[in-house]
Structures are given as structure tokens and as C-alpha cells.
Amino acid sequence: MKAQTPTSQPQCRHCTVPVDDGGDTCAFCASYVPPETAAQQLDVAVNRIDLLRHDVNAVLRELPTDAPLWAVADVVTGLGHLRQAAVLLDRANDVLEADAQAVRR
């Protein structure tokens, strides 16, 4: 750890790049948009699961009446787990979003 910037040079408060326009944020950080938050990604995942549930429900409805009972039972069970996954991810999303709101205030 030898390289040190002179303490007289103002630095960006986000990335410590030297700033010489009198502000405390460099041009990059001023316009930087961070990647999607975990909450947003979970929201997308929940939407995908809902689409998947819709598709599997359609498969279930189209199964012949003489389809093997265990196969039908497994599809129904899988649908139940997908629904539960959506509920859990949605709940996590709500908590993360509330947490992010609290930090922003």
C-alpha cells in the first residue's frame, strides 16, 4: 500500500476518483445507474413462476383421463410447490423493498 493520492485533491465520495470541479461526486458516479436490486430480480422471478404455473396448469388440463395417477399427482404437487415458491419469493421481495425504503429515508 504505497500509492496515495495527495490529500489536498478533492475526491469523489463514492469512488475516490479525484474531482476538480468543486463537487464531491465524479462525472461517472453522477450518472451511474446501479444494476437491478435483488428485490427487482425476485419480482421478475415471481412473474416467471406465474407464467410457468399457467403453462403447467394447461398441461394438467390436457392430460387424458386415463393418464397414470401418480404422474397426475406429481404434476399437481409440482404446481403446489411452484405456487409456494412464488409466495415465498414475493414475501422476500416485500421485505427487501421495505428494507431498501427504510435505508433511503
Ligand SMILES: [Zn+2]
Ligand atoms: Zn466517482
